[in-house]
Amino acid sequence: MAEWEPVLLANVHRPNSEKIGTYLAHGGYQALRKALSMSPEAVVAEVKASGLRGRGGAGFPTGVKWGFLPPDAPVKYLAVNTDEGEPGTFKDRLIVERDPHAILEGVIIAAYAIGAHRAFVYIRGEFFLGVKRWIKAIADAYQHGFLGKDILGSGFDLDVSVHRGAGAYICGEETAMLESLEGKRGQPRLKPPYPAQVGLWGRPTIVQNVETLANVPHIILRGAAWYASIGTEQSKGPKIFCVSGHVNRPGNYELPLGTPLREIIEKYAGGVRYGRHIKAVIPGGVSTPMLTARQIDVPMAFETLAAAGSALGTGAVIVMDETTDMVEVARRITDFFVHESCGACVPCRLGGFRMLERLEAIARGRGRPDDLAKLESLARGISGLTFCPLGTGMCEPVLSGLALYRDEFVARLNTAAKR
């Protein structure tokens, strides 16, 4: 395959890439003009036909989600998820800090398509520069007539505001984010009803990840057929892969979906440091099950990773070399989830805590012989049975760690038995 020419990250290298002038000089807001000349239904149809799927982790088809909005609702909202918190993920921060107008153009087109006149940007509180860049981008877009009343003479109105989070991973979950936007604790809501039916202040709301939205202008400008020609059968378009851990060149790499994991690690991220061997790879952020070195020929696409027993998640590839202590990794990740559990449901709050207790004991060499079985039974009592997907995500690293690196866990137990 020919070398991939970046689409989403085409702008980020340019000096002053965040400025509206730079964006305009390189074809910015052309897609908006084109979209406004189309009917909203045609924009939705184009996005549907492109095959674009959400980049926030769940991979739901974006155009299909837009189609779920009740057509006769008087007020609809768009919520923009910039809460990036899945460990290992650092793509949304890059786009927001370096190319905020690319997302904003996607926001305006999406709002036009779904008939929303109000969009809310929710951004992680720690992203100081991102907050600034969002605010500046929005202010400049108002100045240029891309926001506000009668955008570019189309008769379409849109207002956008920025809202900061205050340090809670769960607020990235769409319904928790809506709660937080309403000024409440970020506790997820029961689904259904989905936000597209009952969202912010009870109004139909579409929640979209920023990378997803950054794809939209390209789809409009170059057409769904072009977009759908990139990627695999069920995973279309380019994707930003965040590669971190024990590689020589950690960073964000934009490649077509379906690019083999091995190519991403070896060709782009420069291979494993010190010429060491891979022990494990987390392919899509810590909520996705780990893969072993033998599985890294898997193409990075939704369907192929699912077949390999994992998931594409956010596309955050964490590479761990042969020196990595897998018990520690499982303990550390579980510690994260236990801290970030909102505490609303028992399996997640209590089950997570119990798993962490066992993992801490094992890590300290004080694990009891039946601890592994106990861990597995705890995880099975949590996975799929929690109020929101956080609890299920919490079990993946534990279950996959135990399945793939059981001997390491067992070795720790043995030292305990000897004493």
Add this chain to the structure above:
Amino acid sequence: MNLERVEQIIETYGRDRMNSLPILEDIQREFNYLPRQALELVAKRLGMPQGHVYQLATFFKAFTLSPKGEHQCKVCLGTACHVKGGALILETLEKELKVKAGATTADGKFSIEGVRCLGACALAPIIVIDNQPLGQITADAAVQKIRELAAPKTAPSPAPAPAPASKPAAAVPKRGVDMSAVPPR
């Protein structure tokens, strides 16, 4: 306690429950914690039950109900930083400052904590001191940085430094540093 300042913060954002988070964030930044009287005032002005304000103050990790140190040091323990030695950095800093993660030194100068993934994993391991990110850092370099901050600011001259007339403006941390890992070309 300067309740005037709290009133100002509330008025900047407007008396809407939707603004409760940014209001609390600004109060936290101003006082290094959320003082009780400030929370009471926010509840009154936004027309929220005190309990609801307290719920927010305890749910979100950016808030504390007791003062944080003058310098705040966050060590990333996200998975990418973890596999590159984040825990060792935290441990070393705990020893250096003789205080456990999550606590503040007795003199109120430093607080350290382990934090979740900061979304800058290409720079792993990373620590953030007073909102200044220090990427691909070693435990030694982190200790060095802490010692620099701990040292008295004035030049080591025998003459006594004049007492600052007011609160030094330099206490405001530089914010909004670029942490986006731009991909290599």
